[in-house]
Amino acid sequence: MPELPEVEVILRGLAPRLQNRRILAVAVGEKRLRQESSPGEFGRWLPGRNILELERRGKYLLFHLEGKVILLLHLGMTGRLLLQPTPSPALPHAHLLLQLEGGLQLVFQDVRRFGQALVFPPGVAPAPLSQVGREPFSRQVTPQWLSQEARARSRAVKNFLMDGRVLAGIGNIYANEILFAARLHPATPAGDLSVEDWTRVLKETRRILKAAIAKGGTTVSDYLNSQGETGLFQLELLVYGREGEPCKTCGQPLVRMAQGGRSTFFCPRCQKEK
Ligand SMILES: [Zn+2]
Structure with missing residues (x-):
């Protein structure tokens, strides 16, 4: 199960490849994750927006999108994020697929489906983050x-x-x-x-x-x-x-x-x- 270091590594790997890249389209798998926004919500808030910045809070990955939209991902027990060239063969257990400009797609794959993929419209604070404590590297931790x-x-x-x-x-x-x-x-x-x-x-x-x-x-x-x-x-x-x-x-x-x-x-x- 990914812990802080794994999520941090994922963030550092993805950030330079995703920042300032636009989301063109989104596709959602048939089976639902434990917590997942509806296909309608993804469709409304993700396509057309630039990915401005990636951030990690605890084990959550936050995608800050243009227009103050936030996409929040949690890898759960078995979640993986794969960045592939488009087109690529379809992956099993793909729950969310973001088609990006520049011939890339980001796939959230999760066999056991304990992961989370939630989109938050402008002005809506991601509720799961209210349960996240202080970061171990924060100066506030003494x-x-x-x-x-x-x-x-x-x-x-x-x-x-x-x-x-x-x-x-x-x-x-x-x-x-x-x-x-x-x-x-x-x-x-x-x-x-x-x-x-x-x-x-x-x-x-x-x-x-x-x-x-x-x-x-x-x-x-x-x-x-x-x-x-x-x-x-x-x-x-x-x-x-x-x-x-x-x-x-x-x-x-x-x-x-x-x-x-x-x-x-x-x-x-x-x-x-x-
Ligand atoms: Zn010993």
Whole structure:
């Protein structure tokens, strides 16, 4: 599932190719995404408009179009964006196809259909963004702020990190990796962390997200041409998916447990409970 770095990589890959390119026509697939504007709305607001700017908020991609229209996409579990020359053979599971000037088309493909594609007319703020918390790289995110937010919520630090209403864009994989790097047990109540702990968590969060973005950047051209792969699988994961394998720091077998319905992987020696 794409997290912040994957969406950022997609944004950086697409932005230079899409900015100042006009949408000529739009086609919508037969099956609907979990959240999707009607074909009539797409038809009314998209064709004829220039794409002015792309922006990422959390795991959302925003296309700012001419006339203050916003197209908002979320890749859900299995969504992909493919930029192809026109004409190209039809893709299975294509939900939204934007035909662009200059002989290109952007296809939103989503096998499991948990993605979102919504268009917002001028003056209408995209409602899903009201649930998106602060960006991890924002200056407004400080160890003190995290500590305050955590005290207001009695829950495990891992679930706290994955709460997109607090910090935007961190999913299960990176939450596992961040807590291993910060040497914190994932079940520690978030409210028990000191400002020093949060300083370490924030530093590791930014370092890991940055590294993932940098890795992903190397696969952007593949991604844009055909395969839809992002950098996710190129990042070296130290704990995620490694149950029973030795910890790369101390050699102890890594452990898996369930937390909030998701798998948590950690080292019982390096990540002691407080
Ligand atoms: Zn260890």
